[in-house]
Amino acid sequence: xxxxxxxxxxxxxxxxxxxxxxxxxxxxxxxxxxxxxxxxxxxxxxxxxxxxxxxxxxxxxxxxxxxxxxxxxxxxxxxxxxxxxxxxxxxxxxxxxxxxxxxxxxxxxxxxxxxxxxxxxxxxxxxxxxxxxxxxxxxxxxxxxxxxxxxxxxxxxxxxxxxxxxxxxxxxxxxxxxxxxxxxxxxxxxxxxxxxxxxxxxxxxxxxxxxxxxxxxxxxxxxxxxxxxxxxxxxxxxxxxxxxxxxxxxxxxxxxxxxxxxxxxxxxxxxxxxxxxxxxxxxxxxxxxxxxxxxxxxxxxxxxxxxxxxxxxxxxxxxxxxxxxx
Amino acid sequence: xxxxxxxxxxxxxxxxxxxxxxxxxxxxxxxxxxxxxxxxxxxxxxxxxxxxxxxxxxxxxxxxxxxxxxxxxxxxxxxxxxxxxxxxxxxxxxxxxxxxxxxxxxxxxxxxxxxxxxxxxxxxxxxxxxxxxxxxxxxxxxxxxxxxxxxxxxxxxxxxxxxxxxxxxxxxxxxxxxxxxxxxxxxxxxxxxxxxxxxxxxxxxxxxxxxxxxxxxxxxxxxxxxxxxxxxxxxxxxxxxxxxxxxxxxxxxxxxxxxxxxxxxxxxxxxxxxxxxxxxxxxxxxxxxxxxxxxxxxxxxxxxxxxxxxxxxxxxxxxxxxxxxxxxxxxxxxxxxxxxxxxxxxxxxxxxxxxxxxxxxxxxxxxxxxxxxxxxxxxxxxxxxxxxxxxxxxxxxxxxxxxxxxxxxxxxxxxxxxxxxxxxxxxxxxxxxxxxxxxxxxxxxxxxxxxxxxxxxxxxxxxxxxxxxxxxxxxxxxxxxxxxxxxxxxxxxxxxxxxxxxxxxxxxxxx
Amino acid sequence: xxxxxxxxxxxxxxxxxxxxxxxxxxxxxxxxxxxxxxxxxxxxxxxxxxxxxxxxxxxxxxxxxxxxxxxxxxxxxxxxxxxxxxxxxxxxxxxxxxxxxxxxxxxxxxxxxxxxxxxxxxxxxxxxxxxxxxxxxxxxxxx
Numbered sequence: 001x002x003x004x005x006x007x008x009x010x011x012x013x014x015x016x017x018x019x020x021x022x023x024x025x026x027x028x029x030x031x032x033x034x035x036x037x038x039x040x041x042x043x044x045x046x047x048x049x050x051x052x053x054x055x056x057x058x059x060x061x062x063x064x065x066x067x068x069x070x071x072x073x074x075x076x077x078x079x080x081x082x083x084x085x086x087x088x089x090x091x092x093x094x095x096x097x098x099x100x101x102x103x104x105x106x107x108x109x110x111x112x113x114x115x116x117x118x119x120x121x122x123x124x125x126x127x128x129x130x131x132x133x134x135x136x137x138x139x140x141x142x143x144x145x146x147x148x149x150x151x152x153x154x155x156x157x158x159x160x161x162x163x164x165x166x167x168x169x170x171x172x173x174x175x176x177x178x179x180x181x182x183x184x185x186x187x188x189x190x191x192x193x194x195x196x197x198x199x200x201x202x203x204x205x206x207x208x209x210x211x212x213x214x215x216x217x218x219x220x221x222x223x224x225x226x227x228x229x230x231x232x233x234x235x236x237x238x239x240x241x242x243x244x245x246x247x248x249x250x251x252x253x254x255x256x257x258x259x260x261x262x263x264x265x266x267x268x269x270x271x272x273x274x275x276x277x278x279x280x281x282x283x284x285x286x287x288x289x290x291x292x293x294x295x296x297x298x299x300x301x302x303x304x305x306x307x308x309x310x311x312x313x314x315x316x317x318x319x320x321x322x323x324x325x326x
Numbered sequence: 327x328x329x330x331x332x333x334x335x336x337x338x339x340x341x342x343x344x345x346x347x348x349x350x351x352x353x354x355x356x357x358x359x360x361x362x363x364x365x366x367x368x369x370x371x372x373x374x375x376x377x378x379x380x381x382x383x384x385x386x387x388x389x390x391x392x393x394x395x396x397x398x399x400x401x402x403x404x405x406x407x408x409x410x411x412x413x414x415x416x417x418x419x420x421x422x423x424x425x426x427x428x429x430x431x432x433x434x435x436x437x438x439x440x441x442x443x444x445x446x447x448x449x450x451x452x453x454x455x456x457x458x459x460x461x462x463x464x465x466x467x468x469x470x471x472x473x474x475x476x477x478x479x480x481x482x483x484x485x486x487x488x489x490x491x492x493x494x495x496x497x498x499x500x501x502x503x504x505x506x507x508x509x510x511x512x513x514x515x516x517x518x519x520x521x522x523x524x525x526x527x528x529x530x531x532x533x534x535x536x537x538x539x540x541x542x543x544x545x546x547x548x549x550x551x552x553x554x555x556x557x558x559x560x561x562x563x564x565x566x567x568x569x570x571x572x573x574x575x576x577x578x579x580x581x582x583x584x585x586x587x588x589x590x591x592x593x594x595x596x597x598x599x600x601x602x603x604x605x606x607x608x609x610x611x612x613x614x615x616x617x618x619x620x621x622x623x624x625x626x627x628x629x630x631x632x633x634x635x636x637x638x639x640x641x642x643x644x645x646x647x648x649x650x651x652x653x654x655x656x657x658x659x660x661x662x663x664x665x666x667x668x669x670x671x672x673x674x675x676x677x678x679x680x681x682x683x684x685x686x687x688x689x690x691x692x693x694x695x696x697x698x699x700x701x702x703x704x705x706x707x708x709x710x711x712x713x714x715x716x717x718x719x720x721x722x723x724x725x726x727x728x729x730x731x732x733x734x735x736x737x738x739x740x741x742x743x744x745x746x747x748x749x750x751x752x753x754x755x756x757x758x759x760x761x762x763x764x765x766x767x768x769x770x771x772x773x774x775x776x777x778x779x780x781x782x783x784x785x786x787x788x789x790x791x792x793x794x795x796x797x798x799x800x801x802x803x804x805x806x807x808x809x810x811x812x813x814x815x816x817x818x819x820x821x822x823x824x825x826x827x828x829x830x831x832x833x834x835x836x837x
Numbered sequence: 838x839x840x841x842x843x844x845x846x847x848x849x850x851x852x853x854x855x856x857x858x859x860x861x862x863x864x865x866x867x868x869x870x871x872x873x874x875x876x877x878x879x880x881x882x883x884x885x886x887x888x889x890x891x892x893x894x895x896x897x898x899x900x901x902x903x904x905x906x907x908x909x910x911x912x913x914x915x916x917x918x919x920x921x922x923x924x925x926x927x928x929x930x931x932x933x934x935x936x937x938x939x940x941x942x943x944x945x946x947x948x949x950x951x952x953x954x955x956x957x958x959x960x961x962x963x964x965x966x967x968x969x970x971x972x973x974x975x976x977x978x979x980x
Contacts, residue, residue, distance in 0.1 A: 043666055046375065065972060066372070067740060071512065073526055074741075105517070107526065153788045159517040160868065186784050186868075187515045192655035193599060202471035202788060215654055215676025292669065359969070373969055493895060499847060499886035505879045506854055513872040520861050520872060521854075544916065547939070548909050552901045554943055721943035725936045726957050728916070733932075733961055736923065737971035745920035753913055760898045761843050779875040783868050791869040 024267040026088040030063045031258075033092050034075030041092040042066065044256050048092075048120055048276070051284050057275045072097050073106040080113045084261045087268040090117060095163050095254040098308060102315035103161065103325050111312050115269060116305040117258040118276040120285070121294035123209040125167040125228035125252035126240070127154075130198050131221055138226040138246045141205060142175035149182040155194035156207040159187050166315065167228055167252040168207040169322055174248045180322055198222060209254050210237070211293035228252040233295060255297050255311075257304065273300040329457060336688025339386055340696055348383075348391040349693060353700045356398020361406050363543045363727065364535060364734020366415030367399035367603075367643075368659035372738075375667055385671040385686050390693040392667055396660055397449060397697045400603065400643045401705055404441045404636055409434060409715050410727060412543045416534060417603040417639035419769055420611040422542070424624060424631030431627050434713050435571035440629055441636040442705040443578065446698060447585045448637035452593045452644025453694045460680075463597045463645075464652045470598055472784035473796050477805040478598070479778040482605060484809040485612035486767050494817055496763045504771020505778070507532055514776065515783055527743040534772045536735055536744050540751025541758075541765050543731040547724045548756040554721075568713045572706075573629065581633040584614050592638030596645020602658035603642040604773055608766075610638025616812065644694070651675050651687060840894030847887030855880035908942060915939070927976015928966075932958035 029052075031045040042064070049062025067075040072093070079091055091114075101111050127138060135141050145152050156164030165185045172180045186203065188194040191212030198206045199221055206213070206222065214237075216222045226243040227233070230251050233240065243250045260272060277300045279285050289296070299307050319325045339345075352374075359370035371392050378388040403418030408425035421441060428437040455463070470478070486497045510521045511531030522528040591613060592606035614634040615624045624631045646658045654676040656662035668675050673683055680687055715723070735744050755765060782796070789795035797803050858876040901909070919935040926934075937954025941947055965971045 043669055046666070063972070064375075065740065066738070071529065073529055077526055103517075107524075150790045159512070159514050161517050184787065184790075186787055187780075188784075189514070189780075190655075192653065196468065196599065196649075196653055196655050197471060200468040200471055202784075215674050215678060219677035221677055291674065355969075358964075373971060377970070495886045495889035495893075498882055499890070502879050502883035502886060506876070506883065509876050509879065515868055516863070516872055518862055518872055520876070521857055548912060551908050551912050551939075551942060552905050554908075721945050722940060722953055724943060725939035725953070726961075728939060729932050729936050729957055729961055732916075732919065732923075733928075733965050733971075733973065737965055737969075737973055740972065742920045742924055745923070746917060749913060749916040749920060752916065756909070760900070761839055762895065762898065763843075782875060783870040786870045787868040 024087070024265070024271040025059060026268070026271070027059075028063060028088055029058045029060065030065060030086075030089050031092065032075050032079070032089065033064055033066050034072035034097075035066065040094060040096075040256065041072070044092040044094070044120065044258075047288060048258075048279065051279050051282070051288065052275060054284060055279060055282055057278055071100055071105065073100065073109075076106050076109050076114070079259075079261050080109055085263040086261050087264055090258045090260055090272055092256070093259050094256045095311070096158070097259075098312050099161075099163050099166065099315050102312045103319055111309055114259040114262050115264055116308045117260050117269070118273050118280075118300040118304050119255050119257035119297045119307070120276065120280060121289050122253040122255045122297035123211050123293065124233070124295050125164075125254065126206075126208060126210050126213050126224045127168065127171065127226045127228070127243075128195075128198070128206045128208075128213055128217070128222045128224045129204065130201075131223050133204070133223065135205070135225065137241070138171065138243055138248055139175065141225060142172060142177060142248065145172060145183060146175070146177050149177075149179075149184055152204045153184045153186050153202070154205040154207055155186045155188055155197055155203040157188055157191035157194055157212065160185060161319065162187070163252075163254060164191075164207045164209075166318060166322075167250070170252060170318065171226070171228070171243055171248055171250040173322075174243075174250045195222065209293075210295070214293040226250075229295065235290075237293075253295070253297065255307075256294070257299075257308075269301070276300065332684060332688045333457060333691065335685070336690075336692035337695075339685055339689035340390060340692035345387055345390050345693065346696070348387055349394045349697050350700055352391045352394025353398040353697055353704060356395035356400075357402035357405075357701070357704065359395070360399030360402020360404075360418075361414045362734055363406055363412050363414055363731045364539045365399075365738075366403070366535060366659075367396050368663050369535075369734075369738050370395050370399045371660055371663045371667070375663075378667070385668075385673055385683075386689040386693075388667065388671060389664075389686065389690050390697075392664060393690060393693055394697040394700075396664065397640075397643065397694065398701060399660075400449070400640050401442065401445050401701050403639075404445070405438065405712050408437045408441065408632070409712065410543075410546065410723075412546055412727065413538060416538055416769065416773065417607045417642070418635075419538065419542075419604070419766060420607045420635035420639075421632060423611065423635075423766070424626070424628050427625070427627035428629070428632060429716070432569035433627065434716060435569060435709050436573040436577065436629070437632050438709045438712055439571065439706055440573045440578065440581065441632050442702065442709070444581065444585055444633040444636040445640040445705075446702040448589050448592055448640035448642075449644050449694070449698050451589045452596070452641040453691065453698065455593050455641075456644055456647055456694075457691055460648050460652055463648050466594070467597055467599060467649050467653065467655075469801055471799075472781040472788065473798060474802045474805065475598075475781040476778060476785055476796060477802045477809070479774050479781070481805050481809040481813075482608060482770065482774060483767075484813040485609065485616070486770070493762070496761075497767050500758070500763050500765065500767035501771045504537075504768040504773075505775040506771070507537065507768075508772045508775025509779070514780060527741065531776070532747060532772065533739070533744065534769065535738075536748045537751050537772050538769050539731045539735060540748040541755035541768060543727055544749065544752025545755030545759060547728045548752060549759065550720055550724045552756075568716060571710050571713070577629050581630050584618065584630045584633050585637045587617070588614060588634045588637040589641045592641030593645040595638070596642030596658070597648045599649045599653070599655045602646060603639045603660075604658075604770075606642025606645070607635035607639035608770060610641075611635045612813075647694075651679055651690075652677065654679075838894070839897040839900070840890045844887045844890030844892075844894070847890065848884055851880045851884035851887060854883065912939060912942065923974045925976065927978065928973040929958045929962055930976055931974075932961065 031049050033042040033045040035041045045064045052058045129135050158164040169180045172183050191208040194206055195216050197203045224240050227240040228243050228250050359365040374395055378391055403414035404421045406412050406414040407418045407421040408429050411422050411426040413419040425437050510528055512519050512529050588610035592610050595606035611634045646661045649655045650661040656665050785795050797806055858873050861872055915938050923931045933954040936957040937950045940953045941950035966973050
């Protein structure tokens with residue numbers, strides 16, 4: 001792209017002086033979005049890439065490469081097998097990646113094959129009903145499910161056993177539903193599609209992320225009966241009741257972040273971690289989080305690595321308990 | 327009147343020199359990307375996102391650029407369909423059926439100009455539909471639950487019988503083949519892998535772009551190799567004439583009723599999330615064939631067969647913006663990408679978009695109108711230029727087409743596994759062509775297979791295993807009736823029925 | 838005859854498809870319909886259509902003579918090789934070779950084919966890499 005290259009070069013010249021005082025500089029920063037354009041991972045790559053560039057934290061433009069396949073498995077395998085020493089590369093990931101790893105859906109790969117870099121925010125889970133629904137709160141919904149699981153169809157944007165499904169099962173388990181496997185979950189291509197079916201009356205409840213629900217919530221089409229966060233959020237979401245305060249201790253956060261190849265040098269790892277950290281602290285990123293319903297989750301480096309690994313263990317235990325994996 | 331005032335504001339936003347030149351650039355790039363096999367509107371838009379970002383464009387200019395690319399690609403897809411018998415993108419598949427025969431008869435210019443006009447009509451009225459009817463249409467989209475979607479997809483397959491009139495069994499075979507290919511990959515409902523044989527690359531299934539480029543473009547190259555005459559010059563026997571560049575007024579006039587009907591059909595197909603532009607052009611073509619193909623000229627270069635799918639797919643492109651803007655639910659691959667762009671510009675499409683960001687919405691709609699007129703103004707004079715492609719000898723043109731197909735796929739996915747799958751599809755396409763198995767149902771199957779199955783399973787799951795739920799609302803019953811009475815019964819009653827109609831028709835003529 | 842073979846192949850395919858459907862590992866949790874029902878319906882349609890070909894075949898198409906068939910076969914082989922070597926040799930070199938070969942086999946003189954091959958490769962590179970900014974395969978020389 002002629003224009004792009006021109007701008008990128010002039011940008012790089014401008015930024016060279018303001019660059020971080022570190023030994024490592026990526027030559028051509030690249031972000032792999034392990035899905036086709038349009039999804040959450042693609043958003044993470046493009047939005048972070050753009051903000052990093054706007055703030056002059058990376059030289060030039062972040063090149064976003066879409067590598068779809070196997071719910072992230074193709075990109076994971078590529079990074080592990082072919083590009084394990086690429087220092088210029090970061091890869092978008094989220095709770096979905098952790099869920100897949102926990103359920104052993106990336107054959108031959110584990111979370112230890114890469115280095116987990118940093119998070120850029122979290123998206124708390126919600127359980128919602130249509131605005132005109134007779135169900136008032138989460139315990140009431142769970143009561144109906146306990147009595148007759150076939151009467152409530154809950155839709156979400158992930159496959160059976162995926163993150164959206166796990167959230168509702170977690171809540172059901174905490175609410176004392178005996179055989180959670182009988183909860184009727186209907187899988188959709190994305191949260192938006194599921195909300196549409198909720199409004200159309202095919203579904204009785206919706207499980208998803210706050211960012212998927214907030215537009216419909218603000219317009220008054222749907223009513224969030226439970227936020228799966230440890231405590232209430234601030235600002236415009238302050239009046240959303242958490243599941244915890246309703247006596248059902250379920251917390252589910254869909255984090256978004258990055259990993260880097262396993263053989264990334266410590267210099268490069270530190271460079272990327274501090275670049276993302278600085279970006280996270282910026283006003284620009286705070287605005288992005290605000291408008292997209294992202295909650296704070298500010299973890300970098302070893303802290304984030306530990307966080308991901310413990311969440312994988314958690315999901316593994318839960319999946320085994322529910323009976324999704326053996 | 328509020329609407330018109332807002333629209334006027336929108337034009338005020340859109341009509342700056344910067345925005346106009348962005349729209350022009352988008353239209354040009356979009357047309358090129360639409361015409362190149364392997365690069366469709368969704369990829370086209372995705373490719374240009376970094377450009378929009380690195381130019382530092384604001385929300386409205388960025389959207390103007392990208393929607394111009396979107397509309398441009400919808401126009402551009404027809405060019406290679408008509409000239410080369412290779413659809414530039416998936417919605418343009420149906421345009422091959424009559425467009426290429428017209429080109430072979432030396433009427434490429436007419437077909438291109440006519441389809442340009444049809445595209446304009448479709449998207450022009452669809453944009454008006456978006457302006458005036460968006461809130462009401464959202465309610466239509468909400469009427470479609472899983473059972474209704476399943477009925478709709480079945481209807482699409484039922485209409486296949488009408489398209490491949492020669493041998494219904496072959497159409498059914500091809501459709502089943504496509505549906506079977508769609509089953510490959512991770513099952514979106516339960517997460518188990520199906521028919522992947524342990525190959526990670528197959529987990530996400532077979533990309534229909536790979537299938538379409540392989541089946542149409544590569545197999546065309548193999549057909550050429552097979553028929554290459556052995557004379558010294560090496561040019562293949564059939565030389566195409568260019569003929570007249572512009573259609574006569576009477577030809578356009580004969581297509582007006584077709585354009586009217588298909589605008590409505592295509593627009594409605596676009597409004598339904600999950601149906602999209604391909605279904606729009608498909609249903610537009612097959613219903614027109616059913617309605618006005620009395621002499622069996624469809625498929626042999628009937629201008630109405632060119633106008634119908636082009637009006638349909640461009641109308642659907644406009645319609646697909648309704649659920650994207652008003653519900654935040656993408657109706658097609660391209661609107662999914664546009665949705666991502668909106669999100670990364672900190673604009674959340676959804677029920678509040680029209681009240682929260684009126685400048686963005688109306689600026690965008692104004693840009694659609696502007697882009698549309700630009701595309702018409704670009705496309706009609708350039709017909710002469712496009713037809714020059716036919717002057718390039720096939721021995722040079724065909725390898726170029728093959729290489730562009732490879733690059734289009736590789737540039738997006740970066741996977742040489744995809745390229746090999748594509749070559750395999752090329753061979754399959756060549757064999758199927760030899761055996762006169764139609765290729766369109768294969769593509770339709772790969773395009774719709776997953777959505778069809780998902781909705782079937784959702785519907786039956788919601789009703790706790792009761793299969794009768796599939797015909798449990800007046801809407802789904804209506805769709806089933808159209809499918810059975812309009813398309814399935816005629817196949818079986820066909821011979822008797824058609825003969826009778828022909829007799830009556832002749833009688834009318836002789837009277 | 839060709840249609841009968843197609844029918845036979847189609848029937849085999851349908852049976853194979855149905856058989857591999859039964860091999861699908863169902864997880865503990867599944868929806869009411871499950872991942873097997875729809876593929877089985879497809880297999881049934883595929884099989885039924887194939888039976889029609891077996892019993893009511895269309896007249897056979899004109900198959901090309903053996904040397905033409907070999908020509909097509911070689912072209913397929915070249916396409917496969919192209920897909921294989923593209924990531925190694927880079928875009929320009931492999932495309933020059935493949936486009937040159939196809940042009941030559943379609944009846945262009947050898948020298949001219951080389952020119953066409955180079956022109957095709959460079960032309961596409963300019964359009965896709967420089968103007969559209971797609972990432973094409975990079976070979977040992979960076980293009």
